[in-house]
Amino acid sequence: MEFNPFQRRFRKGLRKVALVYPNRYVGGIANIGLQQIYAELNDLAFCERFYADFFEGLRSFESGTPLSEFEIALFSLQYETDYFKAVEILKKSNFKGIKIAGGPCVMENPKPLLGIFDAFFIGEVEGKLEEIVSARSPEELSGIEGVYTGKEIRVKRVYSKLGKHIETEIIGEGAYGRCFLVELGRGCVRRCSFCLVRQIYAPPRWRRLEDLPEIKDVKKIALIAPSPTDHPNFKEILQFFVERGFEVSPSSLRADNIDQEIAELLTRANVKTLTLAPETASEELLEVLRKEISFEELRNAVEICSGKFEKLKLYYMIGIPGESVEDVLRIAERAKELKRFIPRIEISLNPLVPKPHTPLQWLSFGGEGGIKELRRKIEMLQKECIKHGIEFSKPNLREFILQTILARGDESVSGLLNGEGYRNYLRSLGSFELDKELPWDFIDHGYKKGKLAEEFESLMSVINKKGF
Ligand code: SF4
Structure with a gap:
């Protein structure tokens, strides 16, 4: 059961707005952006939510009202693979109103969805909701x-x-x-080369202590930001909530920000799993990814946390340019080394998706050896982890292939959303020429493409210098 302070009855004159999250409730309700939009929409209109796992996304969560009875549908697209469900909901519901999509995927590249939605909102929509819900036709949206x-x-x-x-x-x-959910900030002060967040939520913004909410009637809070431990007052905030008896769950942690005091506070906050993202076990590839956390810093953080957590979860990437089999197998070797501090370790492996707007956008998917080599490396690492009693979470390669095609495609990949197999689109996984016009170039995120290309070339020179 949920507690909803906003739910209201429909009154004549209010516009009916559907807020659709084409994925599971558990993700939608944990999304601070959607919480904010829902709260604001209910001041401006009559708004109900739709989730893929309630009535297949065809009826509202609150009252079971069919989507077709709403005038405007705002879709939040957090993952490229959600496009399939979004298309299905639109088809099955026979929705005839205004269809608008927003969210990180739209800020990245909405081109594959042209023809499916009437309009896209590129950015953080809070201040624009009034104008959007006032539109009586798709044409009225143009110009906002x-x-x-x-x-x-x-x-x-x-x-x-x-x-x-x-x-x-x-x-x-x-x-x-x-x-x-307590949103501490947006954007990120770091420069990881693979990271879309750093680009599409720039500039980094932190919430001031005095702007944080007063929280009652819950035992737990989640501190939300792309990199919450980088908040200039992170320790103070954590301490504030822990001392008032809250359980606290930060959305992520950076190894180089963890000290004795933070580790103690996290234990008191009832955090059971220490989750870190070293991304690679190769010092050279760290430079390519610009992750800026060495193995010494990772080991140091895990040592500080020794005896305080039940489990260590480590996120790694595969398919990084210049990556060798040894680099991949070193992931298991290092995990073995960390077991003496936290005996239960899980490795979660994800292929690198060269995302639009990042300096790696020109790369092909899968690294030098392509998908076949990627599969081989994943299996080798899995065997090595099993051998050493390390839990291993294997990526679903098909999902990542689809993600890459949809993230970097234009209108020509829309067949994928109409039931065509992804094998017809494998060419979209290749690299791009530096001087080629890219489908997402029309979005102004505040960076200069020439500068991004310089960044790309300097990262690639790291690989060339090391003689990979
Ligand atoms: S990966 Fe994390 S730390 Fe790096 S830029 Fe992105 S949000 Fe920041």
Whole structure:
């Protein structure tokens, strides 16, 4: 059961707006952006939510009202593979109103979805909701700052100032458990070369201590930001909530930010699993990814946390340019070394997706050896982990292939969304020429493409210098 302070009855004159999350409730309710949009929409209109695992996304979560009875549907696209469900919902529901999509995937590249939605919102939508829900036709959306209908030559991404945090939220059983989500910041101060967040939520913004909400009636809070431990007052905030008896779950942790005090506070906050993302076990590849956390820093963090956590979960990437089989197998070797501090370790492996707007956007998927070599390396690492009693979470390669095709495609990949197999689109996994116009170049995220290309070339020179 959830606690929803916003739910209201429909009154004549209010526009009916559907907020659709084409994925599971557990992810949707743990999304602070959606919480904020829902709260604001219910001040402007009559809004209900739709989730893929409730009525197949065809009826509202609150009252079971069919989607076709709403005037506007706002879809939040967090993952490229959610496009399939979004298309299915639109087809099956026979929705005839205005269809708008937003979210990180749209900010990345909406081109494969042209023809499916009437418009896209590129940016953080909070300040623009009033204008959007007032539109009576798709044509009226055109001209609103941040809106892309397919006709605009260039669209500048909209971002908001972080003011006062929302005081009330829906409390449901989400990805962080039953908790209040506290958004500490947006954007990131780091420069990891593979990271889309750093580009599409720039500039980094932190919420001030005095703008944080007063929280009542829940036992747990989740601290949300792309890299929450980089908040200048992270320790103070953590301490504040721990001392008031809350369980606290940070959305992620950076190994180089963990010290004795933070480790103690996390234990008191009832964090059971220490989750870190070293990304690679090769010092050279760290330079390519610009992750800026050495193995010594990782070992140091895990040693500090020794005896305080039940499990260590480590996120790694595979398919990085210049990567050798030895680099991949070193992941298991290092995990073996860390077992003496935290005996239970899980490795979660994900292929690198060369995302639009990042300096790695010109790369092919899978690294030098392509998909076949990627598969071979994954199996070798899996065997090595099993041999040493390390839990291994294997990536679903098909999902990552689909993700890459949809993230970097244009209208020509839309057949994929109409049931065509991905094998017809494998060419989309190749590299791009540096001077080629890319489908997402029309979005202005505030960086210069020439500078991004310089960054790419300097990262590739690291590989060439090391003689990979
Ligand atoms: S990967 Fe994490 S630390 Fe690196 S830029 Fe992205 S959000 Fe920041």
